[in-house]
Amino acid sequence: MIERFLELEDAVKSTLATIDRDLPKITSEEWTILKELCQILKPYESITKTISGEKYCTAALVTPMCQGLKNVHQKLSAQHFSDAVKHSLIRLFNGFENRLGNVGKSKTLQxxxxxxxxxxxxxxxxxxxxxxxxxxxxxxxxxxxxxxxxxxxxxxxxxxxxxxxxxxxxxxxxxxxxxxxxxxxxxxxxxxxxxxxxxxxxxxxxxxxxxxxxxxxxxxxxxxxLCILASSVPCERLFSKAGMVITDRRNRNKEKKANMILFLNSNHHYVEGEKK
Incomplete structure (x- = not known):
């Protein structure tokens, strides 16, 4: 959301300048803070998208990606940011350490x-x-x-x-x-x-x-x-698909048929790959 807002920076400034209403103005310092926040949040966005995949091995990526995130944090800490962004960076890393600091000790993930x-x-x-x-x-x-x-x-x-x-x-x-x-x-x-x-x-x-x-x-x-998942996101996607299959207008479908439809829906890309 922040990235998209920054892409519209010129449009937002032009619109606010033409409106006569008494609206809060975004200062140049606040625009700078948004740009810096976008920079420090970029690695977290990348790791979240990668770990949430379902068509490739995700659990194997947890340890190397967590180590990579620590390395990126050290590089970001050495850069010059505003005080508010530095505080956000510290809180982000502390939260990461509390939740995933010991992930490398898991024998399953190892x-x-x-x-x-x-x-x-x-x-x-x-x-x-x-x-x-x-x-x-x-x-x-x-x-x-x-x-x-x-x-x-x-x-x-x-x-x-x-x-x-x-x-x-x-x-x-x-x-x-x-x-x-x-x-x-x-x-x-x-x-x-x-x-x-x-x-x-x-x-x-x-x-x-x-x-x-x-x-x-x-x-x-x-x-x-290698089939172990790193997160519950693929399972949640499957629950969403189940809600689209098992509806009021399909309430006569039996459990076996519903399971077959969901299985085909989740694995159709493998069948298409074999055909190619």
């Missing part, structure tokens, strides 16, 4: 950002090794669980006995706990880190789709984690 080939461990600084270790451990746990499930299923089909009564039960448990999964997952994670960084304007999900054969276990983990 894993998501690490699995994004555009960032990997580049944004974690001194804690990069810890994030790598946590992701490797998480990957090892998933592989071990998948192996145990596969072994139990295969043993049930082969013997027809339950796990507790099977003569191979103790042996299978011992094998499952002694499989050297750690070294394999460490190699896969290290190869992933040594691969080229994906340009920031590229799509990370497409990258994983083309590299799922090279990093099979990491690709499964990325498929599970």
């Amino acid at each position: 894993t998501v950002t690490f699995l994004d080939p555009r960032f990997k461990s580049m944004v974690f600084g001194n804690s990069a090794d810890d994030v790598k270790k946590n992701t490797t451990n998480l990957l090892s746990q998933r592989i071990a669980e998948a192996n145990r499930t596969a072994e139990v299923s295969a043993n049930d089909q082969f013997s027809g006995d339950s796990d507790e009564l099977s003569i191979w039960s103790d042996f299978d448990k011992t094998v499952a706990t002694t499989q050297p999964q750690g070294s394999y997952t460490s190699i896969e994670v290290q190869r992933y880190l040594e691969d080229d960084i994906l340009p920031r304007n590229k799509e990370s999900l497409q990258w994983w789709n083309s590299h799922k054969i090279i990093y099979p276990n990491l690709a499964k983990l990325a498929q599970e984690r």
